[in-house]
Amino acid sequence: MARRRILITGASAGIGAALARVYAENGWDLILTARREAALDALATEISGRHGVDVAVIAADLADVEAPRRLVEAIAARGLVVDGLINNAGFSRTTGFLATDPAQHAAMVQVMLSAPVALSRRLLPGMVERGFGRIINVASLAGQMPATGGDTLYGPIKSFLIKASQGLWLETRGTGVHVTALCPGYTLTEFHDVNGSREQVSSAYPAWMWQTADHVARVAHAACEADRPRVTPGVMNNVLAALGKLLPDTVALNMVAGHARRLKRI
Template sequence: MNRTVLITGASAGIGAALARTYAAEGWNVILTARRQGPLQALADELTAAKGVTATVISEDLSDPVAPERLVATIAARGLTVDGLVNNAGFSRVTGFLDTDLSAHRAMIQVMLTAPVELSRLLLPGMIQRGFGRVLNVASLAGQMPATGGDTLYGPIKSFLIKASQGLYLETLGTGVHVTVLNPGYTLTEFHDVNGSREQVSSAYPTWMWMDAVRVARIGHDACEANRPSVTPGVMNNVMAGLARFLPDGLALRMVANHAKRLDRI
């Protein structure tokens, strides 16, 4: 197999774990994120350990022209994208009105607009070749009621879940698999970056946290099996199931109590 996968947000966390997972399966990887140093270190690791070709393209997906520029750069290097992992993302635990409009725009651009544009740019080639993989990394938060203090994160992830389901249906029978991965709390630097590590560590017992390597493997395998969606972890599936059946008022009260525990509202 000589397949190549593009992974956004590949410099750390689930993105880096997915890069290692795909490389272990023999995929060449195109790694993109803002930080050149960690990307290059990961590329060197994968090339040495797995014998795959690892290409680094530093890009900031908060720039509205970044998706088209990224795809153009890939084409200029003579590379073909057989798989796309839309993983780049972040959260902000400041209140909606306490966050600058530019910061809201950046979150929407990175986590909603960029996955849509990359999918639209790359899916036609996959369909034409009769082979493709698209793995969208959403979140358990996208399956739960909205919360205050991180107001846009859950709704954006809900959009990604629904968009993935639509693409799954549109690509049936084409050789392209589209899967959405919905991780719960995962051991990465994610909560260090948004400044909530202390709060979430004290609020959630260790057994609720999953390892990024395991989450990545579950996502990869689900996409290979052409499953439309996958939520890693028994407890995460229980929580997602309860959220579907609880009355909205009760669910929102429960989420509000949770947000207060984390000092977000």
């Protein structure tokens, strides 16, 4: 059987790096991208040494509107074929809508919404043509909640990714392409260091609510292989997602407000 290769965005840390290890363990060749090239190179050396797979590194800043086009062109220039895509790169800003620089809002939308759309639109045709493909869009439990107070755009962006994944799952049925929206809850990565909320989240939520990036990555890989359109790792996260769906808006919004106040976001 031909070797498969998967492009993983945001592979320099956290869930993206864990997904890279899990896919390599399952025999996939990789293309790793993020801004920090040295971290990608170190991961590529680790993974190729351990699993004997081919790992290409292409650094890119996905906040740049042109980055998805340039990334796909750089992949083609190296003669690499992409059988899988994981749209994982992401970050949040928890300072409230008005106190957040509009440039940061634009970057959030670009990195987590527009870049996944652009990469999927460019890479999916080849997957459909070849009768095999895998796409994982890393959304969030936040995308299944009615709102994310203090981090106003994050939840809606992740909701978009869930709905877009479900639409793609419907459109690609029977083509050999699987599409999965991954909706993790609290996961131990650099995410909360980057948004500056490590102290608040660590004191507000007990250790048992946190999952490892490795566990989340394994759940994602299995769900995508099983062609599940959406997966939320962890029983408690599934209970919260169900409550977000079932409770009337006002009750659910009050629940979210309590969460945002505990984290000093509103």
